Amino acid sequence: MAKTGTDLVKRGMAEMQKGGVIMDVINAEQAKIAEAAGAVAVMALERVPSDIRKAGGVARMADPTVIEEVMKAVSIPVMAKCRIGHIVEARILEAMGVDYIDESEVLTPADDKFHVDKSKFTVPFVCGAKDLGEAVRRIAEGASMIRTKGEPGTGNIIEAVKHQRMMQMQIRHIQSLSEDELYAEAKNLGAPLHILREIHETGKLPVVNFAAGGIATPADAALMMELGSDGVFVGSGIFKSENPEKFARAIVQATTHYQDYELIGELSKNLGTAMTGIDLNTLRPEERMASRGW
Amino acid sequence: MKVGVIAVQGAFREHIRVLRELGADAVEVRRANELDGAEAVVIPGGESTAIGKLMREYDLLQPVRDLASAGKPIFGTCAGMIVLANRIVGEETNHLGLMDVEVNRNSFGRQKDSFEADLDVPVLGPEPYPAVFIRAPHIQSVGERVEVLATYEGRIVAVQQDNLLATSFHPELTGDLRLHAYFLGLAKRS
Numbered sequence: 426m427a428k429t430g431t432d433l434v435k436r437g438m439a440e441m442q443k444g445g446v447i448m449d450v451i452n453a454e455q456a457k458i459a460e461a462a463g464a465v466a467v468m469a470l471e472r473v474p475s476d477i478r479k480a481g482g483v484a485r486m487a488d489p490t491v492i493e494e495v496m497k498a499v500s501i502p503v504m505a506k507c508r509i510g511h512i513v514e515a516r517i518l519e520a521m522g523v524d525y526i527d528e529s530e531v532l533t534p535a536d537d538k539f540h541v542d543k544s545k546f547t548v549p550f551v552c553g554a555k556d557l558g559e560a561v562r563r564i565a566e567g568a569s570m571i572r573t574k575g576e577p578g579t580g581n582i583i584e585a586v587k588h589q590r591m592m593q594m595q596i597r598h599i600q601s602l603s604e605d606e607l608y609a610e611a612k613n614l615g616a617p618l619h620i621l622r623e624i625h626e627t628g629k630l631p632v633v634n635f636a637a638g639g640i641a642t643p644a645d646a647a648l649m650m651e652l653g654s655d656g657v658f659v660g661s662g663i664f665k666s667e668n669p670e671k672f673a674r675a676i677v678q679a680t681t682h683y684q685d686y687e688l689i690g691e692l693s694k695n696l697g698t699a700m701t702g703i704d705l706n707t708l709r710p711e712e713r714m715a716s717r718g719w
Numbered sequence: 720m721k722v723g724v725i726a727v728q729g730a731f732r733e734h735i736r737v738l739r740e741l742g743a744d745a746v747e748v749r750r751a752n753e754l755d756g757a758e759a760v761v762i763p764g765g766e767s768t769a770i771g772k773l774m775r776e777y778d779l780l781q782p783v784r785d786l787a788s789a790g791k792p793i794f795g796t797c798a799g800m801i802v803l804a805n806r807i808v809g810e811e812t813n814h815l816g817l818m819d820v821e822v823n824r825n826s827f828g829r830q831k832d833s834f835e836a837d838l839d840v841p842v843l844g845p846e847p848y849p850a851v852f853i854r855a856p857h858i859q860s861v862g863e864r865v866e867v868l869a870t871y872e873g874r875i876v877a878v879q880q881d882n883l884l885a886t887s888f889h890p891e892l893t894g895d896l897r898l899h900a901y902f903l904g905l906a907k908r909s
Contacts, residue, residue, distance in 0.1 A: 427834040434833045437853050437892050441764050441798070444728040463773060465728060465766040500824060501766055502854065524830035524854070547831045681727045681773055682749060 430547030432569070438502075438525065438549050439570035439633040442466060442656055446646065446677050447635070449473050449660040451491065453498035459663070462673035466502040466525065468658070469495035474531050474578030475661035475700065478712070484532045486514040489521060496522065504551070509718055510536025519548040525570070526550045530717035531577045531660075538719060543567030553637065555588045555715055557595035558614035561624075564632055565617045571630060573654070574715040575638015578661050580702035582639045582648065584715055589636055589652045599624050638715070641666075641699045643679030643692045650683035667697030720906060723748040723757035725783075727773035729765020729798060733891035737899045751782045759792045759906040762799030762815075764853070764889050767824065770798050771814035780815055787817050792882045792905040800885035801856055808859060818880050819862030826857045826874070838888075840869045840877060843897045850876070850888035857887050 428434075445465030450456045451473060459467050471487040472480060486507050496503045502524035507514035509528055514535075518526050528541055530553050543550040544567030553574035554560035560571045573592070575585030595614075599621055602610060607625060611618040623631050636649035637658035646657045657680055666672040675692040682688050710716070722738050724731045726747035738745035738761070745761075748754055760783055762770065774780050787793050793815075795803040802814040806821040827833070833854055837847035848869070858875035861867065869877035869886075876887040882905055890898040 427836045429832060429834045431835055433835060433851055433892065434853060437851055437889060438830055438833060440730045440733065440892065441766065441853055443730060443732075443765070444726070445766060445769055460768060463728075463769040465769050501768060502830060519831065522829045522831060549830065677769070678773070678776070685749075 435549035435569035436632050439551070442502075442570075442635075443633055444681060445656045446673075446680050447504065447656070447658045448663055448673060449658075450495060450664070453494045455664055455669070456495045456498045458670055459673055460499045460501050462670065463677040464501060464673065465656070466504055467495060467499060468504045468506065468527065468660075469523075470506065473661040473664060474714075475580070475665055476578075477531060478578045486511070486518070486532070489517070492518070492521060492523065506532055507541070508532040509534040510539050510541060512541055515541050515546065515550075519546055523548065528552050528568075530574055530714045534717050540566050540719070543569075551635070553715075553718060554592065556591045557599070558616045559718060560592060560630060560634070561614065561616035561620045564620055564630070568632065570633045570635065572635040572637040572658055574718070575636070575640070576705055576708075577638045577714050578703075579639050579705065579708075580641040580662060580665075580700040581705055582641070582645045583705065585636050585638045585640065585649060586652065588638075588715075589649060589654055592630075592634065593653045596624055596628065596630070600628050640676075641702065642696075643675040643689055646676045647679045647683035647689050650680055656680065661700050665700035671696055672699075720744060720758045720903070721746060721756050722759045722761060722903075722906070723754045724761045724763065725770065725774065725779065725799075727777070727779070728769045729763040730889065730891055731763045734761045734763050734796075734899075737891055737896060738903070741896060741900055741903055743903055748779070749777065751778050754779075754782050754786065757786060757791070759794070759902070760786055761902075762793070762795040762802050763891065764797035764799060767798035767801035767814070771802050774802070774814065783815060784817060787815075787883060790882050792884065792902060793817065794902045795885045796889055796891060797853065797855055797887060800858075800887060803883060803885050804858075818878070818883050818885060819865055820878060820880075820885070821859045822856045823859045824856045825854050827852055827855050830854055836871060838869050838871060838876070840898075842868055843901060848897065849893045849895055850886075850890075851892050852876075852888050855887040
């Protein structure tokens with residue numbers, strides 16, 4: 426008897442993405458550029474995060490026409506975003522056959538208390554996290570993949586670095602605790618004990634952990650790999666750069682060869698202008714996407 | 720025994736862990752010189768388009784072909800099977816093109832159709848093999864020299880052609896070491 430939608434099948438899908446780059450795209454043409462550059466998946470969107478910032482208002486799931494167009498254009502997996510807590514957007518994406526759903530803080534949350542119960546779905550989910558407590562809560566709800574939140578659409582790496590360092594530091598801390606100290610730590614982190622026990626034993630999250638939010642250059646991608654990420658999402662960084670094809674290729678190669686600094690230097694030559702960045706000090710608190718999620 | 724695991728993208732660490740558990744000296748390979756002295760090669764699961772492209776751009780295809788023609792065993796799982804195949808349905812080019820088989824990518828459907836199932840793999844003994852299929856390919860047709868090791872609902876999902884071994888599924892994810900042990904057995908004979 427074949428079993429679909431098991432933890433092994435859903436988490437295994439994320440395992441296959443490791444060491445790779447997942448790129449935001451808004452149409453078939455961009456999706457093809459991403460696939461040709463060696464992306465391991467694409468995220469089908471109506472607007473990339475930097476344009477969502479500019480547009481303001483309520484950001485929702487993309488028009489299914491856009492997602493279908495991208496699904497038809499490429500043979501690599503296609504991901505799409507639903508709003509935090511929006512069960513029906515998630516069900517629609519699942520019904521459409523999307524390969525992975527990102528319950529994402531880039532869109533305006535639909536629920537200010539509860540995330541989607543992802544364990545009830547056959548399709549796997551990825552969720553953002555700023556720290557270990559958040560990551561473990563999402564895993565308990567059924568997320569099969571975690572990514573840093575970073576600060577999407579800013580081209581500024583500082584938040585993604587902060588979130589990945591925080592998670593890695595907290596994982597090392599969990600490992601250093603004695604078994605009887607884990608109970609209080611579960612309370613401190615607001616995270617279920619059984620998953621903390623697993624981390625205590627293995628020294629890593631039970632699911633793949635990618636970097637996202639603010640990656641704009643090949644060196645940024647390599648930095649996130651250096652800090653222990655399993656792979657990277659690049660949102661606005663590619664198609665808001667001057668030469669997307671070249672940028673996409675360079676970011677893929679820098680992610681694979683993240684410790685080959687001579688090569689990353691070569692890859693960074695004459696790339697043209699990267700996306701324009703935003704200094705996070707100029708963002709008002711309500712403009713920060715990373716604080717969405719509970 | 721040194722086993723090179725192609726580490727440009729995908730689930731290479733899982734293969735390395737299993738191979739080390741079986742006593743092999745498994746190493747990550749991103750550049751051709753890292754294949755020096757390898758007695759066997761594994762091409763892991765991942766995205767075949769990304770793995771094929773990175774292997775081509777970093778000159779890994781020819782050294783692996785050379786090892787194969789010297790009789791060294793090569794094992795491809797899922798994307799690795801696509802990289803090994805001679806013909807890919809709907810595509811004009813191949814990657815390594817070593818195995819006389821035609822593969823059909825993502826032929827079991829999209830991610831929501833991915834599944835686990837127990838397989839009968841006679842060369843591994845009577846105990847069923849736990850297989851996990853993730854957006855998996857299957858083999859549509861095989862040449863004369865290719866031995867079919869397993870099928871699932873009439874589709875070919877594991878094959879061997881002399882020193883070359885390929886599966887649609889992911890033996891690196893399920894904790895059953897028999898397929899890797901079988902592969903290392905081929906290396907000892909070579």
